[in-house]
Amino acid sequence: MSDKDTICAVSTPPGEGGIGIIRISGRDAVRIAGTIFRPRRGGDLQSSASHTIHYGHVIDPCTAETIDEVLVSVMRAPATYTREDVVEINCHGGVVPLWRTIGLLIQAGARQAEAGEFTKRAFLNGRIDLAQAEAVIDIIRAKTELSQRSANEQLLGGLSRDISGLMERILRIITCIDAALDFPDEDIEMPSGESLEEGISSIIRGIDGLLSGYIYGSVLREGVAAAIVGRTNVGKSSLLNALLRQNRAIVTEIPGTTRDVIEEFINISGIPLKILDTAGIRHTHDMAEIEGVKRSLAVIESADIVLIVMDGSQALTPEDYKVIDKAKGKTAIGVINKSDLPKMTGSFEWPKIQMEVSCLTGAGLDLLKQKLVELMKKGAVPPGEHAWAVNRRHKTILEQSKANLERALSNVKNCLSPEFISEDLRGAMSSLGLITGTTYTEDILDRIFSTFCIGK
């Protein structure tokens, strides 16, 4: 992440219909916007004067398809909010065009802004008077707390409180371990393996609870991302096209045609569903294809829902199982394509949700869409009391923290010396501290002394 990148983001709350504003800031803001904008009066955005408004259309430069009817404001540095070149695009067509426009901007070289990043730039570039100190601090702090854009006070307090609670529990375990490590001559007992396992597992459950809030938050913010994966030539692109009912991806009989990850949006019940079509996963020596396969695996990682496409007319191959293996642990649907042909796949255990479709005849597609809606709604409805709208950054941090805790847990099981478990727990805690902006070094000693009777 660099302060020199050109960044873009939807700067209005998401919702269906109405106007959405996309803000772009950075050195290349005008150029990047120019590549996707066709002014009604002709001419070039790049030669336009500062602080002017232009009417026209967002065009996909690859397909020349019109995405939306928009108003574009060009504001050149330094008299802008961020003191960089800023372009704002007022979209009218609702959520899907809004997100497609963002997608096009990213394709053209912009990067999605982090929470609070516009304001941060405004500060970095001296746009915000340093005398407004308190405000500035709050803005910077937003980077380590909840995204300014999406969080209201209540959510912020709630998430912080939950995270502080988890940190408190981790700290208590560290205290017990470190007390026993630093004072072996006192009669302080090292917590038993069982009690450590129990304590750590319960913290992991707490983090899982918070992570479930991510789906809720991200659904509102970014839509749900569904990845279409599968070995080569099982009909992934056909499925994408069938879902979009348009000829977007190239469909051929030659394995490995789709080498890039293709993103498409469809709107289901007002929630944007971002569909990621990926290269087929197979063993290959073609360099370009290897890259494509790599990206496919990364897409599985980032997707909320994985659609594993299989060729129903053939028995499952080791490559199919490899794909299934890669998707384990995600919310996944096994899509058995080519239901127009005799089913040869046999039965398999995972994914549990299995849908038979025929991209050729369209059979089963409605059921599949229904299932997708169901899964999306599951995420869209706050699951229980800890459903703070956790954003992607929080999700990453929570997952880091969880990974540390899981390592601690396996170390407990392997009877590794407690200082390593303590190290894992510290890692888990300092990750969580990135969200709340707190650190705890001296606290551990204070706690040891207030908890244990120590000394000669």
Add this chain to the structure above:
Amino acid sequence: MGFCLLRDCKDLMILVICVRDCLNYIYEVIVVGAGHAGVEAALVSANLGCRTLLLTISMDTIAAMPCSPSIGGIAKGQLVKEIDALGGIMAKVADQTAIQFRVLNTSKGPAVHGTRTQNDRHLYHTAVKSILERHPDLDIRQAMVERLIVEDGRVAGLIDNFDNHYHAKAVVLATGTFLHGLIHIGKRSFPAGRAWEFSSDALADDLKRLGFQMGRFKTGTPPRLKRSSIDFSSMKRQDGDDVPGFFSSATTEVMLPQRSCYITGTNENTHKVIAENIKLSPLYSGAIKGTPARYCPSLEDKVMKFQDRDSHQVVLEPEGLETEEIYASGLGNSFPPEFQWKIVRSVKGLEDAEIIRHSYAIEYDYCLPTQFFHTLETRLIKGLYMAGQINGTSGYEEAAAQGIWAGINAALKIKEMPPFVLDRYEAYMGVMVDDLITKGTDVPYRMFTSRAEYRLLLREDNAEYRLMDKAQKLGLIDKARYDRLTEELLQIRENIERMEKVYIKPYEKINKALVKFGSSPIHEAASLANLLRRPGINGKAMELIDPEWPCLDPRVTRQVEIEIKYEGYLKKQLHDIEQLKDMDRVKIPCDLDFDQVPGISNEIREKLNCIRPVSLAQASRIAGMTPAGLSVLMLFLKGRH
């Protein structure tokens, strides 16, 4: 009437001039106080070639152990080994005078092992005294320093209570608990630096006059009991390790007969006596104002604060080979003598015990350590350094570590060489000094492994390797030792590579060894390194698995074992250090006026002005520093460049 004495020493003339009935001594470095901090400071300064004078109130208490007759322990062991790695004497003398060797925490990983010795404290004192006395560049004199000579904000020397003048451009104060020392036993209190030694009041007043901010701490020492009056039969005996672990790599054998410690404990009766008479303790009557050391609380504190405990541990430690005195660890209190007898005799095995020395509490002034640079030089007076308890720490090892640190820097100042500072990721010493000057301390500071964020890297076993380059550059260790360490490092690296490369086939012998150490047999060839990484497999197991292992130096195999076994964790900490270094590279100019930095809260501004961090990394460790404040500071610094 005046006279002049010239002493020829190397290429330097030392002058002792008598002017108007007072003597004038001229040195390069003067150290005040000959406790564990002072002796290391004086010795290293002399070793670095500076004409050094060590001043002490009493020649008979040089390197005294006024409290526990032991050296080392968890985290303290690391400090002792680091002192050794820098050419200090604590490790060697502790080994020479040890009457018990024990490594604590051996059931845990290597990072939290702590070597500890019980020592004959009389022999310890004589050994150190003799080393100091024989050093050609070091003079020792018995004197009570009363004032500093300061010229233009620089220290120029000292004046004693006979108005003798000692001139030097660098002075290290290592006065321990002597500044306004006040001993409490029951209702009685009297000025003393340690039991029955003069307190140093004039110097304490002088420091205040010079503008130092002083605080007041309290510590204490338990009673000494007569060996023959104790019934050890009912107690648990604690012996040293069968294979002794030494502090110094130069030590090869145990020098003295070995002794045991004995463990007993207080009981309900003890606690009842204490609770009923708590008002007689100056700690609870309000007579003691200093903040007590929280890790070695008085027994009355333990009883009152942890009322649910029905027993507190008491360890009886021998004070030496030839003495009858037994140190009763855990029975420290400040009750009047008659109650001390009652308390002691309520303990099992001590029913007939006789107290030789009563327990006492002592209050003393210390200098707030946030007033120092990382070199332990004071910001107020150039050339003035402080080390040990005067800086708010506690413990012989903590003192000695600061002593050698301040001594090196005092000598480097004289030689006009760049200062010597170890970072938090290089040594426990670095953690301690950075903690002290960045965070200050509101209770006597003691080292713990939990203070070191890189504790997995800062181990006893690698102290020499960690510090060898810096020690050699300064000339603190000789060439032979440096060459040996270099050779060992080479072997360590070669063997780590070898272990990764060499694959072992699933021979029956190998699988037997694996199973013996609780691991599962292998079915296909595995690298030695991967076998070592398995839980349960250690250096002992490798002796059976790796044919070359038994031929290697144990110091080498130890490092190979640790580096391979804990590779993931060590790498992670090294990675964290790289991140810290990035922040460390953002330097804060020493003339920065923090009042000019807009947008930081007054509380943080005050702390910044007081502590004056030298880098963004140090600023981040200031208590109460927020990510927001740090960002503002960073942006301000960026803007200046």
